[in-house]
Structures are given as structure tokens and as C-alpha cells.
Amino acid sequence: MKILVSDDVSEKGVELLRQHGYEVDVKTNLDEQGLIDCIGEYDGMVTRSMTHVTAKVIAAGKKLKVIGRAGVGVDSIDIKAATARGIIVVNAPTANTIAATEHTCAMIMAITRHIPQAHNSLMAGEWDRERFTGIQLQNKTIGIIGVGRIGSRIAKRMQAMEMHTIGYDPYIPDERFEQLGVEPVDLDTLLKRSDYITMHTPLTKETRGMIGAEEIAKMKDGVRVINVSRGAVLDINALADAIKSGHVAGAAIDVFPTEPLTEDINPFKGLDNVVITPHLGASTVEAQIGVSVDVAEGVIAALNGEPVPTAVNMAPLPKNVYLTIQPYFDLMERMGIIGVYLSEGPMKEIRVEYSGELAKTETGLLTTAVLKGALNPILQESVNFVNAPDVARTRHISVKEIKTQDKGYFTDSVTVTIKTNKGEHSLVGTLFNHQEAKIVQIDEYRLDFTPEGYLLLAPHIDQPNMIGQISTILGQAHINITGMQLAKMTKEGTNIMAIAVQDDIPNDIMLKLRGIEGILDMKLIHVDTH
Template identity: 50%
Template structure:
């Protein structure tokens, strides 16, 4: 078998592969040449430079696996690879330590004015009094997002005798206790921290989650760090807050546009800010680590063994796949629906299968539920292989039940969740080949989860549904379908609207405040 290594893969990874396979190394591989030579290879390793497009995949006659030496897989057409049965893997843990240590380095450099002190020293200046810093000891660090990197930063901060407040909507008290951190709300972290560091994915909910409104609530002298994703902290607002002294200092490694424009980026002109060019994963060890991780994955895959870092789908026998394949998207969206309803950390998930589907191994469907549940809230991409481990890391108990009997449907999937002490439940089935949500908590519905759905429990009286529709329409939100679910509880119904547009947070709050509306939850399946 032949492996093509592009984009400057570490020699350590190459050496591992050469023990079993013929390896061709092509650094700075032009797109035209990749298209020309890809039919000869069984495996391909890339970093961020090479674009593995649908056209490349279509020409890859022998390709069995694509390895990304790093975390992000935006340069690989994953749906095209999956459709052709090609495994796509990455290295989500290879640069965790590098990103964690860079966050600490940024925090220290910012608090002790190291960059500006170094710069002025080289100019022959001696400014001891001008660059007096602050200590980490005794300060409160707010960590927003407690994934691998956030947890690593918290651990190291405690070694500096810092107190750690952690905000993560999906971490429970048991996991927090094991990490030695105190769980807090987002507002509590914002209002009570001396340092704040973000470690969240960039989604519609996290984009701009720290803007001027939040900065004005922070403690005097607060210092901010972003080594996660550009855009989580609003760049223009941060620059203005630094100028006004609302924020004492900041350290930024990631940007909304990379590289940032030389002119027009407000951070480049802001005072008291440390800027680095996305160096979070740029260590010798991390580059070796991601290359070695991917090499091991390719070796396993080409030998027919399971790969723990696959980002598309774990191998399943053709017989089982024929049965469960139509249910995979439905299962994932049931998980996405129930997490969208949750107001607190997920404590447990039970997936129950009824009907003929109980005769096959449904483990991958349960994984699909967990994938849909975790994807909107995790910093790194959740896939069919890592979802169970990520759930375990976060203290989520997952169980599965089967019951051949099914009264109403030939097959039925029920997802029961305990979140923040509250019990939530959704059910789904197939109508032909189309997945449908048929129950949300106690309400019978018939919902096509193909886009975005707005879920509103409400008083059963005239005018309530019309008021919501008028409000959304007046704000440019188109309703493409509507369902009203009923329950035995007299006077209460459930409105489920399929909407074609995103609903801004402020508008969602307005819906919640309407007379007769008990709550309003938006579930966005485009993010699952």
C-alpha cells in the first residue's frame, strides 16, 4: 500500500508509516498535481494547506483513509469522503498541551508586561516602575468552557494558587469537584473574575458572547485571554474597552480573520494587549504529536483495525448498517432536540428502542444521539467514535434499553434525559424514509426536524399562536411549518414552528415574554 504525505508532515510520523508502507512525501503539493497522482494512493495525510475536495476524492480510486495532522478538518470534504467509504481522521489531542501552555504563557506575559518591557529594553530604555505587573496568586480565574484545554488551564492555574470559577453549561457538579473548580453561571464568571479565558467552539451562541455589555459588568482591572476561536470576544468592543480602561489588559492568539488585516483591525491599535499569530498549537512537540497520532491512525485503518479519531463514521457491518442507516440522522437530531430543551448540565441519557430495530446492534444509533447532544456545546468536533468518551469525561451516564413491543409505530426511538434535575423526553420514528419527531415531553407532535424548530409551551387560548407568528414575521423570520402538540394537561399545548431563519437571542427573549407563552427554545439542526 502507498501513503501520500503532504504539507510538511513531521519525519517522526513518516518513519512510523515507512515500517509498513511505501510513503511518498510531497511538500507544498499543487492542487493540480494532487488531482493527478491521488489515484495511486491508499492513504493521504495533509495539514491545512492541501484542499481535499470532492473532485480529489472522486479521483481517489484506492483511497481508504485521509489523515489531518491537526484538529480542524475544514479543508477536507467529509461528506464526499463518507459517501465513498473513506475514513477521515484528525488529531484532536496532539496539540492540547501546546494550547494549554500557550494560554498560561499569554496570561503571564500580559500580567507582567513582558512583551512591552522586552521591546523597550531593546531600545535602551529601563522602565522598572512603568511596567509594574500583577500576580496570579490569590486571583480568581474564570474559565469559560471546560473541555480538554479549559480543564488543563484550570489545573495549571490552581498550581499558581488561583481560584477557578468555571462556566460550562454541560458539566455537572461531580465532574467539577473532580477538577477542583467551582461551577458558576456565565454572569457570575463575568462579574467575579480577575482573569477570564475562553475555551469554547465558535457557534452562533458563542460568537460575540463577550462584548461591551459583558465587559462593563466585569471587575475593575480584569484581564482577558482568547486562545480558542476568533470572534468569541468581540474585537471592536475589546479594543474600545482597553482604550477606556474598562478592561486592564488582554492577550489574543486568534482572530475573526486570519491573518488580521494590517489596516482596520482595532486590536492592532489597542493599548495593553499582547497579540500572537495563532501560535496555540505551534510547538515542536505538538507538530510531532499530531503527525505521530495520524500515522498511528492510518496504520490501524490500513490493517483493518478501528480508529479512535475518525471524524466521520466508525466501521459497522453492512448487514447492520442497512437496518440502522435510515435512523442515524433522526437519532442525532433527537439528541440535538433534547439538549436544546435543557436548562442545565446533562446528568444522564437513556435511549430506548422499540420494534423491529431491536433485533440489530443499535450501539451506533445511541452514539448518534450522544453526538447530536454534545456537538452544539463542545470545543472540538464530536464524531461517532469519540462521542461516548466525551460523554464519560463530562460525567454523563449513558444507557440503552430495548423492548420488541411497540404499540403505535413499527419502530420508535425514545431519548430520556435528566438535566439540572429536570426530566426531558423526545421520541422519533420514520415515516417511510423521513425521520419525524412524534413526541416532545408529554406532547404528541409530528415534526420534520430538517432545519430549525422553535418550541413554545403555551396557554391553550385564542390569539397566542397568532401573536407569535406576527412577531416573528415582523422581524423577518419565515415560518415554513407549524404543529400544535396536545397533552392530557388541560389548558396547555405545545407550539412547534419550523423556521427558515435564525432567531436572534433578543427576539427569542421577546417571544418568551409574550402573554400566554411559558417558554421558548430554538433548536438549530444546522449546527448538529
């Protein structure tokens, strides 16, 4: 597989991709047409904010499976178009958290004590202490818009400066505010009470332009405004007007609606109480290495068909939930594969029942893994964790989740039932020691086998030499048996045999196996998730 790196990222991430066997091309400064011309040969791409991955670029990426953003913001990627194509979009949301936090603190100090302006004055041969008299942060109120990963860390640091911290974030519960020592307020209250206002929100439909002329007018006289989040959250022209009028005492801005910020569109020219930096929030050595490695790991997982907890076009998962369910992903996908092989006719319903401890956690992504496994063997299109639910819907397959605290024989188990117009089949899977995947039941038959490689399922009459005849045919064809399980069926005098084999079984050998007297059925299942 080939991966395009379209922006400057740390070599550590590029090396990681190459170590995993991917061919990586670094081609920077490509415009839309340049991307369209070359993207068709790549399975994945890694970008930063300078690359705009438009719907046209995505349409041209016929092989594209994943887009990785080495950073947090993904507004330069058409998420809707990517999702419609089943392309996973991943970012690196945590690696630059400390860098952005520290840059925000530096910007606050810079506009409080006029540090850049005093430096420039002194370098010009002046000595003007009175002109650069600042204020103290102690006992001032800082309003934090967005009290997430970065906003919460800003609060902690500003509390150490003896500031009063208030915050607006409709997605944070009151308990979290209390834990952080931040007073929760609505946006209007924050605008009216704050001496400093700092923004730390993603760019969404709700946050685009959320601080404009109307909101700035509500701020108290002498307020100072800081933005190290996304440029389009703030109307910089309205802010510049408020600074010129004296309503806003100062501003520190790192991000802009249009980047790069050129002289002809810079509204802050000539304003000496403004500090601006060229999108440096994540520009530390540590952060650049971190986002590069994190996004590389996400791209690798996506190309391997694995779930990616940092995918932005999938339901986000808290880290503790992901760690709980992560060992089950491979088992769930393999159960979907086995289930669809067992079924006859088009699928009408897929039912997934979780029992024991699994029933207490978020399992939606595990159910998606079952869909991925069940749909991939029967469709030409690639089905992944992004598009599997939509593919099931378009094929009118009902998907149901059931949770029960009845632990049965195992602490945690999953039952997958696939219903067609000809009946239904169920299988039960579990993990031994939370590591070893096992199928322990098919329909009413108790078994114990590892779902991998090639699996031969053979219901048969319980009579001598059945195992011997099957083994002889496979041995003569040089097909190695790696495991075998035998279980009684409900019908008196019948058994079912589950035989794990190392290689595929040619059709002529399958015909010989089916021709054995006493064989009731013979299914070969290729349990392959890649």
C-alpha cells in the same frame, strides 16, 4: 496505497506511514486547485491548519478514504462533504494538550507582567520600571470557557497560583466540576465575575462568534482576555475596540479568524497591552511529534478498515469504552460476513444481541462493524465505519440492538441474526480469553471454529465416508484443510460440517463437492475483512 502530506508535519509520522508500506508524497503550499489536480491518486491525506480541504477537493478525491488532521481543530476540513462520501476524518486531540495548556499559562503571565513590552523597551535602550508595573494573579478570578482536556489543566495550574477558578461548560457534569475544584457558572455570570477569561472550546456552530461585542460589554472593567483555542470563537475587532476604550485591560491572542494574520487585517496594531503569537499553541517539539504519530496511527487504522477512536465524523468513544470493545471489532465484522453469506435474498433486518459484560457498555460501534461486514460483500461501493449506518438505512435494512444479562455458556457473547424475505439465520460468537475469536453456533448447531480465511459449510446426511469424500476431492485439487468441525442437526440423521481451507475453491471443484451423494447444501464463505 498512496498518502498525500499537504503540510509540514513531524518526520516521525511520515516514517510510520512508510514503515506500514504506504507510498507517501509530501507536497506543501497547495491551493484548492492544486489539491484538486493531484488528490485523485491518493487514498489518504494528512493536513494541518494551512490546508483547506473543501467540498470540491473531496469530490476530486475519487480514491480518498481518510483525511487526517495533525492537530485538534478540523474547521479547515468540510466534514459534511467527507461524511457524505464515507471518508473518515481523524484528528489528534490529545497529543498537544500539554503544549496548549503551557502556552496559555505563558500568555497569562505575559499580559499580567508586561513581559514582551518590557523586553522590547529594554532592548531599545530604555529603563522604565514604573511603566511596566503589573498585577498579581493571587486572589483573582479566572473564568474558563470550556473545561475539557485543556481547560481542566489550566484550572489546576491557576489554582496553584492561588486564583479562584470558575467555569462554563454545558457538557461537563457538576460532579466533574467538583472534582476539578472549579465553580460551575453560566456564561453571563462568568463574563461579569472574571478578572481573566480564557477560551478552550472547539469551533462548532454553537461556539462560532460566541464572544462578540455584546458579551465583551458584559465583562467587568479591567478584564484580561486570552484565546488559545479557535480564532473564530472570538470577535477580535470588538475586542480591539474594548481595549482602546479601556474597558478591557489587556489581551493575549494566539489564534485568529483568518490565518495568517497580516498587517492589513490586524486590529491590534499600536496596542501595547496586547500579546499576540502566530498560532503557537501546539508548537512544541514534543507536541509536533505527538500529533504527527497519533494522526498517522489513525490513518493507518482507517486504511486497514479498522475503527478509529479519534475519528471526528463517528460517535466519539471514551478511551475506557474503546479498550473494552476493541478486541471484538474483528469478530463482529466477520460475523456480519458469514451471516450475509448464509442468507438468501435481500436483507430486511439485522439484529445484534449482546449478553454478559458486553451488555453493560456502549456497543453502537460494534453493531456498525457487523453492518460493515454484512454490506461489503454485496455492494460495489466501499462500506466503512462512517457510512455503514447510512448505507443500511438507504437500503431499508432495520438494525436492532438487544442487551441481556443472561450469560449463557459464555461470560460475553454476541448473537447476530440476519432476516430476509426467505427466513433468517443466526450465529453466535465469542472471544476465548478475550483474544481468540470463535463462532460457537450457527442457527441451532453447536460448532467451534475460528472465522478466518475460507470456510466451507456443508449440511449432509449422517452416513459413512462423507468426510473422506470431501477430503479426497479437496486433496486432489491441492486445497489444504486447516480445520474441521462436525455437529448434529435437529433433523434426525443429518449433520453439518464446517471446514476451514487455506485457499479459494474453484467452481469446478465446488460442483464436485455438491455432487457428493448425501450433501444437502454447500456454501463457501470467504471471511476476509480487507
